Amino acid sequence: MIDPSIVPIVDPNPLPAPYWLFKLLLLVTFTLHIIAMNFMLGGAFLAVVARFTSKGKEFRNRIFLDLAKKVPVFLAATITIGIAPLLFVQAIYGQYFYTSTILIAWPWFLILVLLCIAYYGFYYVVYNGQRRPGPAGIVLLVSLTFVLIVGFIQSNNVTLMQTPAHWAAKYFASPTGWSNNLSDPTLIPRYLHFVTSAIAVGGMLLVLLALARWKSDREYATYLFQYGGKSFMYATMAQFIIGTWFLVTIPRNLRMIFMGDNPLASVLFIIGILGTIAAIFLMSNAIRKQNIRVAAYGVSGLLAVVIITMIIMRDILRDAYLEPYFHPHQFAVKTQWAVLPVFLVLFLAGVGLWLLMLKRYGLFSGNKPPLADTTPTANAAAETEVELVH
Amino acid sequence: MNYPIWDVSFGAGLLIALVAGLHVFVSHFAVGGGLFLVLTERKAIKNHDHALLNWLKAHTKFFVLLTVVYGAVSGVGIWFTIGLISPTATSDLIHIFVWGWAIEWVFFFVEITAALLYLAGWDKLSPKLHQWYGWIYFWAAFASLVVINGIITFMLTPGSWLDVHKFWIGFFNPTYWPSLFFRSAICIALAGIYALITASVLKDKDLKARIVRWGALWTIPSLLALIPFGYWYIREVPAALFLSARGLMPTATHYAFLAWSLLAVTFILMLLALFTPRRMHLVFALVIGLVALGAMDSFEFVREDVRKPFVIENYLYDNSLYAAAMPGDGGFTVDNLNTVGVLHSAAWIDQRTITAENQIAVGHEIFRVECQACHTANSYRGIHQLLEQRQWDPTTTRAMLSGLALMHNGVMPPFAGTDPERDALAAYLNTLQTITPTPATDGKLIYQNNCSMCHQDHPNDQFFTSIVTDPKAAADSFKDLTSIFPLMPDIKLNEPQRTALVQYLNTQRPPAQHAQNQPSPAAEGGK
Incomplete structure (x- = not known):
């Protein structure tokens, strides 16, 4: 073990709220971020697969277009929601987070460049997917590759952040920020664990799209259901292999927290595994019986439970890794009562306004195209085009 | 650090x-x-x-x-x-x-x-x-x-x-x-x-x-x-x-x-x-x-x-040192580093002692932790370019490091560390330049290289107002700069350089200044 003194000390400013509040906010916002990320990454992945297997299969092409349209929105959500956990992780794990990002500074910086290019690529596909499916497919593939690299850099950072013993050797070998964490045996399985879960959630996205079209376009919806449901099942089954691989690469003393050493982690581990098995069976059954509601609501619910357990397990594992260095009682706490309530009120108001925005747009009104049927004369721009034609 | x-x-x-x-x-x-x-x-x-x-x-x-x-x-x-x-x-x-x-x-x-x-x-x-x-x-x-x-x-x-x-x-x-x-x-x-x-x-x-x-x-x-x-x-x-x-x-x-x-x-x-x-x-x-x-x-x-x-x-x-000591500062203040030293305070350095062999390597590490937040060796705000322009010899560089906080309206933090650490930094900085000896007669160049970081070409600057105009007395006063103002870097100019600097100084002074700073006839008579 390295001299713990190389772990930076926390700055002199006290935590402006109790530790548990930051931890709660971190976990809640990170969960939302991961869900958005899963929809984005899984959606993009399945869109690429659908595009390159669409020869002679019209529905595959439709899947490509339908998914591609949603990907930028999910990327916007991923980034926008992701800011919150990025903030809260720095509030409580700053010493570890800043140090590991500095060690991998260039790849970490590269995230911005890759994300920007991928984002514009996704938009290119939205605007050109129909007219130019060939180039659009390639652009989508490139964008997908870029976000996969972004994820890999994130995994490098997270694994490095929780292993301070590896820092000094990497830094003194080269302080230029070109390190990585490839030597960590958990890195690859951990990364694949995340990517595979994104593919499963991407499959669930197709099931949800099938639900939305169930009444209006049954044939396509049935195809979506099959395609998405099976993607979900196969990806989730693969998780048993990848998850086991991940588990065995974790150092034994830490692995044991899931096997009795830490009761909460162990219970969550069991719930996670049982939930996953149940989700596979439920999906399989729903596909066989063509019960879209069970697939969309039942499996989604189970999936949400599994994701939450995984996020909490991930957090417990991080704290176990950092146990020799990090203790919440190290923080001086001085709650900023003059501003914390302002945040909480604005947060609730913001969520309310956000929901109202979605509602007024018609996003909660089922399959109906939003407001287009209720305000036929409303759109001045559309009118313009009509008038210009006349 | x-x-x-x-x-x-x-x-x-x-x-x-x-x-x-x-x-x-x-x-x-x-x-x-x-x-x-x-x-x-x-x-x-x-x-x-x-x-x-x-x-x-x-x-x-x-x-x-x-x-x-x-x-x-x-x-x-x-x-x-x-x-x-x-x-x-x-x-x-x-x-x-x-x-x-x-x-x-x-x-x-x-x-x-x-x-x-x-x-x-x-x-x-x-x-x-x-x-x-x-x-x-x-x-x-x-x-x-x-x-x-x-x-x-x-x-x-x-x-x-x-x-x-x-x-x-x-x-x-x-x-x-x-x-x-x-x-x-x-x-x-x-x-x-x-x-x-x-x-x-x-x-x-x-x-x-x-x-x-x-x-x-x-x-x-x-x-x-x-x-x-x-x-x-x-x-x-x-x-x-x-x-x-x-x-x-x-x-x-x-x-x-x-x-x-x-x-x-x-x-x-x-x-x-x-x-x-x-x-x-x-x-x-x-x-x-x-x-x-x-x-x-x-x-x-x-x-x-x-x-x-x-x-x-x-x-x-800018280099992440706190301006004043406070609870939880980890000792990362200028005062503390002046006492304890960089090598015993900074976490992320590889060297803990200075020897004749590793002096430059230590200097490089100190440069990294104290200067590199703003400077580079050879590129953006490069020390190489600055030193090539100034042509400081090792003694001058060392002296200048003591006066960093005075330069350009206090744009830089003071050097923080012990004397041997400052020497090590100066030794490293000197590897970044090639010195061409300054012509002793070029007072303007001597001024630009040694004085212009802190002083201004302005009649109200202390450089013009507080130095006596008598060439010999002025040149003598430059022997020990810290006696003029304690915070000045202790730069050692040789006799011809001092004389050339005074000549330049006198050409730049406004006429009124000449009269003001001339020793009065009464005083002369008194002597």
């Missing part, structure tokens, strides 16, 4: 400048452009101007693709970059203002959603509802400026936060309001300028002219408003700090000049656009944009430069 230093060969500061310089130009547009969208939509509908409305649809797409994608990613990018380059400052700012950032995030979330729905809603929503999204977008975007402005201005003028450490005191600091008005005017000005870009490619010349005139109406008054707001802003910055931009610090002074000049050029170009609106060409629109970008970034550079040597004024130096 508490954190590892990311060794960016071409300059960490340059990287921040690149990321932030482009981001601010888009993020301010993101605020003003939102108001522009919704008011232009209203105007077009009121005037039944369908062509304008069609253009606005395309402009919305341009706006969203630029602000939601590049604006958002580069905004996170600034945060990524400062965390890599100034982790201590980032950590401080997070802990001081975490609820401010969190509030900004709420606005940001609302803003992005509203922007996407406003764009998607063009063909789907009633004008009233569509504008409702536009207004929500604008107010959320403006609110995020309202929040971030408090944190940015805090870094320059923390005011009485330094004593009380209270959130709102730091947030509503002395430059908060002038900065908010100043930046709001920039936002509105940019809305008009960006409109020219998308208007310039229109084939319909009447429509183009209408948009250019409408855009100019946004930009020209806002540019004029920047003058009083800028003046107000400057008045709220402590005068001693702003002196840096008025001659005492070359870069801040150049950028201040550039900021005002490019602002004037933007104004003139916008007037040209206003008078020849039908001829607006894409290249011309882009030129206006680039000049405005130059003006804006120059302003940001001035703000950053006058703050030097601090990241948070009077609290945290």
Whole structure:
């Protein structure tokens, strides 16, 4: 073990709220971020697969277009929601987070460049997917590759952040920020664990799209259901292999927290595994019986439970890794009562306004195209085009 | 020292400048452009101007693709970059203002959603509802400026936060309001300028002219408003700090000049656009944009430069040392390092003792932890270039390191460390240059190389006012500079150099000064 003194000390400013509040906010916002990320990454992945297997299969092409349209929105959500956990992780794990990002500074910086290019690529596909499916497919593939690299850099950072013993050797070998964490045996399985879960959630996205079209376009919806449901099942089954691989690469003393050493982690581990098995069976059954509601609501619910357990397990594992260095009682706490309530009120108001925005747009009104049927004369721009034609 | 230093060969500061310089130009547009969208939509509908409305649809797409994608990613990018380059400052700012950032995030979330729905809603929503999204977008975007402005201005003028450490005191600091008005005017000005870009490619010349005139109406008054707001802003910055931009610090002074000049050029170009609106060409629109970008970034550079040597004024130096000792500072203060030494304080260095063999290597490590937040060896703010210009011998370099805090209106933190550590740093710095001996007779060169970092070519500077004019007495007084002023670096000039320096000094003195400093005949007689 390295001299713990190389772990930076926390700055002199006290935590402006109790530790548990930051931890709660971190976990809640990170969960939302991961869900958005899963929809984005899984959606993009399945869109690429659908595009390159669409020869002679019209529905595959439709899947490509339908998914591609949603990907930028999910990327916007991923980034926008992701800011919150990025903030809260720095509030409580700053010493570890800043140090590991500095060690991998260039790849970490590269995230911005890759994300920007991928984002514009996704938009290119939205605007050109129909007219130019060939180039659009390639652009989508490139964008997908870029976000996969972004994820890999994130995994490098997270694994490095929780292993301070590896820092000094990497830094003194080269302080230029070109390190990585490839030597960590958990890195690859951990990364694949995340990517595979994104593919499963991407499959669930197709099931949800099938639900939305169930009444209006049954044939396509049935195809979506099959395609998405099976993607979900196969990806989730693969998780048993990848998850086991991940588990065995974790150092034994830490692995044991899931096997009795830490009761909460162990219970969550069991719930996670049982939930996953149940989700596979439920999906399989729903596909066989063509019960879209069970697939969309039942499996989604189970999936949400599994994701939450995984996020909490991930957090417990991080704290176990950092146990020799990090203790919440190290923080001086001085709650900023003059501003914390302002945040909480604005947060609730913001969520309310956000929901109202979605509602007024018609996003909660089922399959109906939003407001287009209720305000036929409303759109001045559309009118313009009509008038210009006349 | 508490954190590892990311060794960016071409300059960490340059990287921040690149990321932030482009981001601010888009993020301010993101605020003003939102108001522009919704008011232009209203105007077009009121005037039944369908062509304008069609253009606005395309402009919305341009706006969203630029602000939601590049604006958002580069905004996170600034945060990524400062965390890599100034982790201590980032950590401080997070802990001081975490609820401010969190509030900004709420606005940001609302803003992005509203922007996407406003764009998607063009063909789907009633004008009233569509504008409702536009207004929500604008107010959320403006609110995020309202929040971030408090944190940015805090870094320059923390005011009485330094004593009380209270959130709102730091947030509503002395430059908060002038900065908010100043930046709001920039936002509105940019809305008009960006409109020219998308208007310039229109084939319909009447429509183009209408948009250019409408855009100019946004930009020209806002540019004029920047003058009083800028003046107000400057008045709220402590005068001693702003002196840096008025001659005492070359870069801040150049950028201040550039900021005002490019602002004037933007104004003139916008007037040209206003008078020849039908001829607006894409290249011309882009030129206006680039000049405005130059003006804006120059302003940001001035703000950053006058703050030097601090990241948070009077609290945290650029090299992550705290200005004063406080509980929890980890010993990362200048005073403590002067006593204990860098090698026994910094966590992220490889050397713990100095020997004759490793002196230069230790010096390099000290350079990394103390200087590299702003300097590089050979590139951006390169020490190599500075030393080649100054031609300091090892003794002078060592002496100069003691006077860092006096240079260019105090733009640099003092050297922190023990004497042997300072020697090691000087030894390393000397490997970065090749010395060509200065001609002893060139007094001007001697002045430029040894004195001009702290003194000014100005009759009121102490260099001219406090040195006696009698050549021999003056030359003698230069033997021991610390006897003139204790904080001066103890530079040792030889006899011919001292004489040449005095000769130069006397040619630069105003005539009155000569008379004043001449020993009086009575005194002469007395002797």
